[in-house]
Every structure is written in structure tokens, then in C-alpha cells.
Amino acid sequence: MGPVLLPAKGLGVNESGSEGGSASLHGPNGRALLRVGQRRAIHASSTLCAEGQAIDRFFVVMAGQFEIAKCIAGQRHILSISGPGSLLALMPALDGEPCAVSISALGDATVVEIKREDLLALLDHDGEQNLPVANLLSLLAIRRLRGATDELAKALYSALQSPERRGRIDTLQLARIQAGSYAWLGD
């Protein structure tokens, strides 16, 4: 089973979400988030974050594609590919823990780079933008956590049902679930 190509749904216009309910990066909440960052051109094969590296910024993909990869038992595996509308590496950027995967540009790409300190300052600031950004990020995080939990439950169930697996989840399947926490997709 090859890498999972995540659909580029992030550019879908979904302005009609109920108050606080839109996870679209092109809605008002998304625009509030993008205003915090800086647009950057990324050259093909450039690495946004390396496996094991700590970073202090995350990225919103505006154009191009990025591969999420991981070294397992000495072999590099491409776990997924993310396109426009994806939010990359938010979790390690905010909690300061090392990235468990590497994220690299497949071709020339454009991202909005947002620094941790700028996002935290915004969330802490008593202004008009902190609530929309908090809404968006909390929705994305909640949906990713639920997604990860569902995927794990299914993987565990399959492993338990399979006489060959004997309760052990397939390693690549587990790694792909992990990769999903490094590439969030808006509506």
C-alpha cells in the first residue's frame, strides 16, 4: 500500500459554517490565522522539518505538495502527501517536542509560515482575532484527535481479528496514523 494522497480539500469554500463551526482555511477564521504568518516560497526537495528535529514554526500549504516520511527499521517510508489547505507541523511547533516525521517539498511550493511565538501572542491577546483563530485551531485539533482515535481503533480491531497479526498493528499503518497528526486538513 503506497503513501496516502490527501485530497486538496483545504481550498474548498465553506463560509457558511455556523458560528465557530468552520474549519476552512479560506473562511474568516482561516484568514485570521494566515494574517499572523509570512508567505514563503519553498524549493523542491526542501525540508520543512526533519525527523527528530524540534521546530518553532508551522506551515499552511498554499500551493504545491509535501511528503510526510519516516525512517522505520532503517528504511525510509513515505507515509502521506499533503497539498494546498494542509496545516503542517502545528503540534511540534507548539509543544516543542521533536518531529516524529520529516516533511519535505515534492516540488516548488508556497507556504505561509507562522511562528509559535506569534501564534501564542495572538491567542493571548485581547483583540478581535484571537477568538476566530482559537476556533479554527480547536476545530482542526479536535477533528484530528477524533480521526486518529478512530483510525487506531480500526487498526487495533483488525489486528486482533487477524490470526497472522496476532494483535500487532501493521507498522506502516501505525506510522500513517502518526503522520496524520503532522498534516491537518481544513474543510
Place this chain on the structure above:
Amino acid sequence: MTYPLRNVRLFQSLTEPERADLARFMRERKYETGEIVCSHGEYGSTMLVVTQGALSARVESKNDEPHEIAHLCEGAVFGEMFCIDPAPRPVTLVASQPATVLELGREDLVRMRQQAPRSAAALVSAVFLDVLRRLRTVDDRIDRELRCDGPVPRDPVRNVTSQTAVPPTWAPCFSRLRGSA
């Protein structure tokens, strides 16, 4: 009414005025022993904070017998994600003894956003950071498994209090497995 919220870990980052605002938008509900607070599969849009007594979080096993996966004591929070992003409840909550909860619904949060936006932003940010922490827990567990540092842990029933970390995110997975195996 803010006193019960002061000891809730999820609200530690809120200031006292923000907790006061939160309390203002919450409603108190009382449950008798055995009374169902919410049911598995039921569409949920509320967050609950246990202020007195205890609730039991249960799933049904294959023979329809309820199986407790968490015990929510005073200070525990359930469903903080649901008032932001409503979804079907993954468990049935039952009062294991007479219990009092503070409830914040999605509509209450909408009003809070309009009337006390700073406090609403503080609450939503707190939930966001908590969810992020849980995602990291999942990530760490997966990494340990990938590095073969140990078997996938089995989660015993845990007493969840305001001083206890949020139940590991493996727990819902295992609870579903127990229900379907």
C-alpha cells in the same frame, strides 16, 4: 459558582474573571444514582464538569453488559470537545452516586462568544491546547510501538479527577474493541 472551576485542570490557564464568566454561562444539573446523563451514540453538544459525586463512563460489550472505562469524580471534565464540535457520544455516562454537574452547551458557548469574547477565547484556547497534548500522547505511544519499546498498553479503569491527567487516548480505542470483540 466559580469555586468548583478553580480546581479543574482544564481551566487552570483561565484567569479568575474568565472562570467567573464561564460559570455565568453554565447550568447546574443534578443526577440521582443510576440516572443516565448521556447515552452512547446520542448527539452531544455539551461539556460537563463534575462538581459533586461521580459519574461512570461505560460502553456495552458484546453481551450487552455495560463495561466501565472511566470513573469521573469531582473536578473531572467530560465532553469539552463537544461544545465546540458536536458529535455522537462515544460512551454512556451514568451517575454512580448522586451527582451535580455544571454543563456548558454549544448554544451557551455561542452566547459566551458574543457577550464575553475574551473569556470564550481563553476557554477555546485551553481546550485546543489540551487536545494538542492528547494528540502528543497518541504520537508518543505510536512512536514507542514503532520503536518496539513495549507492547500496546492495556488501559485499566481510571479514576479521573481534577488532578489526574486526561485519560489516555488509547482508552476509547480499547473501549470500542471491548464492545465489539
